[in-house]
Amino acid sequence: xxxxxxxxxxxxxxxxxxxxxxxxxxxxxxxxxxxxxxxxxxxxxxxxxxxxxxxxxxxxxxxxxxxxxxxxxxxxxxxxxxxxxxxxxxxxxxxxxxxxxxxxxxxxxxxxxxxxxxxxxxxxxxxxxxxxxxxxxxxxxxxxxxxxxxxxxxxxxxxxxxxxxxxxxxxxxxxxxxxxxxxxxxxxxxxxxxxxxxxxxxxxxxxxxxxxxxxxxxxxxxxxxxxxxxxxxxxxxxxxxxxxxxxxxxxxxxxxxxxxxxxxxxxxxxxxxxxxxxxxxxxxxxxxxxxxxxxxxxxxxxxxxxxxxxxxxxxxxxxxxxxxxxxxxxxxxxxxxxxxxxxxxxxxxxxxxxxxxxxxxxxxxxxxxxxxxxxxxxxxxxxxxxxxxxxxxxxxxxxxxxxxxxxxxxxxxxxxxxxxxxxxxxxxxxx
Amino acid sequence: xxxxxxxxxxxxxxxxxxxxxxxxxxxxxxxxxxxxxxxxxxxxxxxxxxxxxxxxxxxxxxxxxxxxxxxxxxxxxxxxxxxxxxxxxxxxxxxxxxxxxxxxxxxxxxxxxxxxxxxxxxxxxxxxxxxxxxxxxxxxxxxxxxxxxxxxxxxxxxxxxxxxxxxxxxxxxxxxxxxxxxxxxxxxxxxxxxxxxxxxxxxxxxxxxxxxxxxxxxxxxxxx
Numbered sequence: 342x343x344x345x346x347x348x349x350x351x352x353x354x355x356x357x358x359x360x361x362x363x364x365x366x367x368x369x370x371x372x373x374x375x376x377x378x379x380x381x382x383x384x385x386x387x388x389x390x391x392x393x394x395x396x397x398x399x400x401x402x403x404x405x406x407x408x409x410x411x412x413x414x415x416x417x418x419x420x421x422x423x424x425x426x427x428x429x430x431x432x433x434x435x436x437x438x439x440x441x442x443x444x445x446x447x448x449x450x451x452x453x454x455x456x457x458x459x460x461x462x463x464x465x466x467x468x469x470x471x472x473x474x475x476x477x478x479x480x481x482x483x484x485x486x487x488x489x490x491x492x493x494x495x496x497x498x499x500x501x502x503x504x505x506x507x508x509x510x511x512x513x514x515x516x517x518x519x520x521x522x523x524x525x526x527x528x529x530x531x532x533x534x535x536x537x538x539x540x541x542x543x544x545x546x547x548x549x550x551x552x553x554x555x556x557x558x559x560x561x562x563x564x565x566x567x568x569x570x571x572x573x574x575x576x577x578x579x580x581x582x583x584x585x586x587x588x589x590x591x592x593x594x595x596x597x598x599x600x601x602x603x604x605x606x607x608x609x610x611x612x613x614x615x616x617x618x619x620x621x622x623x624x625x626x627x628x629x630x631x632x633x634x635x636x637x638x639x640x641x642x643x644x645x646x647x648x649x650x651x652x653x654x655x656x657x658x659x660x661x662x663x664x665x666x667x668x669x670x671x672x673x674x675x676x677x678x679x680x681x682x683x684x685x686x687x688x689x690x691x692x693x694x695x696x697x698x699x700x701x702x703x704x705x706x707x708x709x710x711x712x713x714x715x716x717x718x719x720x721x722x723x724x725x726x727x728x729x730x731x732x733x734x735x736x737x738x739x740x741x742x743x744x745x746x747x748x749x750x751x752x753x754x755x756x757x758x759x760x761x762x763x764x765x766x767x768x769x770x771x772x
Numbered sequence: 773x774x775x776x777x778x779x780x781x782x783x784x785x786x787x788x789x790x791x792x793x794x795x796x797x798x799x800x801x802x803x804x805x806x807x808x809x810x811x812x813x814x815x816x817x818x819x820x821x822x823x824x825x826x827x828x829x830x831x832x833x834x835x836x837x838x839x840x841x842x843x844x845x846x847x848x849x850x851x852x853x854x855x856x857x858x859x860x861x862x863x864x865x866x867x868x869x870x871x872x873x874x875x876x877x878x879x880x881x882x883x884x885x886x887x888x889x890x891x892x893x894x895x896x897x898x899x900x901x902x903x904x905x906x907x908x909x910x911x912x913x914x915x916x917x918x919x920x921x922x923x924x925x926x927x928x929x930x931x932x933x934x935x936x937x938x939x940x941x942x943x944x945x946x947x948x949x950x951x952x953x954x955x956x957x958x959x960x961x962x963x964x965x966x967x968x969x970x971x972x973x974x975x976x977x978x979x980x981x982x983x984x985x986x987x988x989x990x991x992x993x994x995x996x
Binding site for chain 2: 678691
């Protein structure tokens with residue numbers, strides 16, 4: 342007959358009275374015992390952790406260089422896009438039910454002193470107001486004569502901007518000059534032309550003091566802009582000071598805010614800008630800011646050098662073997678101590694735990710030093726090359742954890758051996 | 773009536789061969805609390821086996837060993853470790869001090885495993901060291917102490933957990949005549965304070981200073 346179930350043994354009275362939890366051999370005690378001897382032999386400690394240090398350092402440096410190179414490439418490719426920030430009032434659809442006759446109206450408005458407010462924010466290099474003037478009836482010509490035989494050309498776009506615009510869009514003046522804040526404040530009748538608009542209006546030079554006529558009012562042409570980093574549409578436009586636009590064409594709101602910002606400040610500024618410009622209703626403003634990392638950067642980052650990673654892993658494995666062998670040696674040397682601990686009441690598990698903890702701490706130390714060396718290496722070489730060093734903090738943290746895990750794995754074998762030492766055998770010897 | 777500190781009944785320990793060796797043969801022994809017993813015998817007579825059995829480091833092949841009334845043969849290894857920590861103190865011929873830890877740390881060590889209340893550990897270790905006359909050596913490393921001082925540290929370590937029985941294995945084997953006398957005097961003082969002592973030695977002079985003595989010959993015990 343087969344026995345289905347073994348009766349459980351009757352409960353035995355406790356042989357030894359329970360110890361209060363606070364007085365038991367805790368993890369803290371274990372760590373204390375495991376780390377007490379680590380520093381006592383600096384020379385041996387160095388030989389134990391050197392492999393781990395080199396492995397972790399090599400791994401972090403490899404990943405760090407890949408990230409740095411990616412960041413470098415991204416910076417060169419999209420420097421302009423990464424530094425342009427635009428704040429626009431939010432818009433809403435009104436009127437036309439059924440999709441016909443609807444129009445968009447701005448639900449928010451920028452303050453007239455938006456430029457001053459923005460320039461107070463850290464990371465903003467320069468900011469300017471820019472509004473497109475929609476004057477469908479307006480004519481823009483270089484001559485005041487209305488020639489009926491000529492088909493009326495489509496007028497160039499008309500913009501109102503503050504004086505800082507040139508700096509904010511990274512523009513370059515081919516000839517003449519840009520208007521300044523004085524023109525703006527006085528509402529002087531001056532304009533600056535985009536290069537293509539100037540060609541269409543037949544204006545090539547400004548030293549003969551040409552004028553353009555907007556709705557019949559003459560404006561002195563101060564200069565011609567032939568290049569901008571962003572807002573290339575300005576090259577097709579006639580740009581007048583905001584103050585002038587308010588006086589002459591009834592500009593009622595400042596339009597958009599165009600800012601040039603420091604690389605990497607996009608995410609932070611896109612939160613701060615609405616609060617600065619419309620503290621009462623930050624949702625009424627929309628911000629187009631570059632994200633922290635470009636798509637291009639992401640793509641390049643994945644291309645970490647495989648050969649170096651493999652080499653680093655091999656060095657790391659060698660480091661693990663180093664920890665194992667030195668800890669093994671330490672177990673043999675400390676046989677007497679292990680026997681004594683067993684005799685005074687340590688269980689086999691506590692002995693194993695002590696050696697595992699010791700090698701984890703050694704691994705952790707190696708990971709820590711390795712991570713520091715790796716990051717330092719990336720920084721030093723980047724600075725020497727004039728690059729901006731980029732190391733993801735998680736990579737450095739991962740390196741430290743990797744060292745600890747390596748120590749954990751490497752400590753398993755010596756710990757098993759230490760736990761199997763018979764106290765009887767161990768106490769027979771000397772020391 | 774309380775159970776005796778140590779009670780051996782028909783204990784035999786044999787080591788499987790070939791040839792099979794019987795290190796102890798049918799030993800009966802009772803050590804009441806407060807006793808001071810020496811076990812003497814030439815090498816190979818089973819002294820070490822006896823110590824290992826008494827110290828719960830080994831199990832008898834046949835027979836029963838009760839420590840403080842607890843039958844030890846049914847205990848798990850962890851329970852035996854706990855019993856060692858609470859009930860026994862060890863003093864070895866080779867001292868077995870941790871060379872890179874201070875004298876005080878060495879004495880605190882067994883209390884870590886014995887579950888001595890945390891706050892009492894250091895005061896007790898200091899008291900034990902004062903007791904053996906080493907109050908001025910607490911911060912020293914064992915390497916800087918003489919042999920006699922090292923053995924006194926080991927004695928302090930053994931008594932700091934307040935064990936029921938102190939087991940000493942050739943405690944004077946590495947010491948000269950004078951320091952042997954000092955250690956034996958220390959044992960006598962501890963005995964006078966009520967500690968139960970079992971001393972294993974091959975030195976007849978040392979053995980005679982105990983209150984009673986048993987001789988091991990070829991694995992058999994006889995009262996002297």
